[in-house]
Amino acid sequence: MTHSAQGGILPCQSIEDLIAQGAVTSATPFDLDQVQPASLDLRLGARAWRVRASFLPRYDRTVASRILDVAMHELDLTRGAVLEKGCVYIAELQERLALPPGISARANPKSSTGRVDCFVRLLSDNQPAFDDVQAGYHGPTYVEIAPQTFSILVRTGTRLNQLRLKTGEPPKLKTVSVGVDLTDGVAGFRARRHAGVIDMDHVDGHDPRNYWEPLIPRNGELLLDPGEFYILASKEAIEIPVLEAAEMTPIDPSVGEFRVHYAGFFDPGFGTEEANAVGSRGVLEVRSHETPFLLEDGQVVARMVYEPLTARPARLYGQNGSHYQRQGLKLSKHFQPWE
Structure with missing residues (x-):
């Protein structure tokens, strides 16, 4: 095909x-x-x-x-x-x-x-x-x-x-809205402003408590402070079919005073049954702009745009192991697991 x-x-x-x-x-x-x-x-x-x-x-x-x-x-x-x-x-x-x-x-x-x-x-x-x-x-x-x-x-x-x-110019196959998960328990992390250096080649090499503060929403809401950086997770599981790839794009600024997701590529096989990864979530990198913004559970914060591949890839995302396959709320690979 x-x-x-x-x-x-x-x-x-x-x-x-x-x-x-x-x-x-x-x-x-x-x-x-x-x-x-x-x-x-x-x-x-x-x-x-x-x-x-x-x-x-x-x-x-x-x-x-x-x-x-x-x-x-x-x-x-x-x-x-x-x-x-x-x-x-x-x-x-x-x-x-x-x-x-x-x-x-x-x-x-x-x-x-x-x-x-x-x-x-x-x-x-x-x-x-x-x-x-x-x-x-x-x-x-x-x-x-x-x-x-x-x-x-x-x-x-x-x-x-x-x-x-x-x-x-690959056709846009579909666009899917992505909401944010702000249910009970730790639903995200806020970056500490005065932390140490991160070695970008050192996997599992940093204590996350020195860099991040866990966030527990109240009544399914989270107040974003201007200029702060947050790691949150998508409400929905995300699946990228094996003959498609996707890019997460920010929503129109008129919907909210924040930016979501600097890193937008999702490879074929992410979250799929074939790659044994059903239920994988998208991680959202959120920065609030000039005004405080009250984010609600399930609120749409980004869009996934799907495009076709020219052929089935010889290997799928995460088949040989990946830090982010089967992920929920997850910090980058530079950090040890949160305990």
């Missing part, structure tokens, strides 16, 4: 074919687990720059030339570097693209990146839009990194974002 006539998202075996053809190259050999069921993890390169402002390259400008305009100092990522919260950085990525005509790409933060409130966006030359890579693009890739709540330790090879490749 194929949706390729209309366009669709490429599964893992097609991504691996592009790598074999030289359409995606890397400064170092690819990691064995770098290709996900419908996306490719991207890895930091050797250099990053602290910049005084975010920017987008114009059609006639490269990212490298714009970095020269705004760079404050350069960091050597081969030795590891702390990226301070409240600052903006641009880093080289190891992966370089030489996309065939008709193949474009879109990037998003990895789940673990969004769950520590680190805002990341892909940059490519002559592309005046974050995260989108035009069809047939030949050139380097970069990532803008803006830690919001925690300072983070990264190094060459750290994976903060991922790339989804596609043919044409």
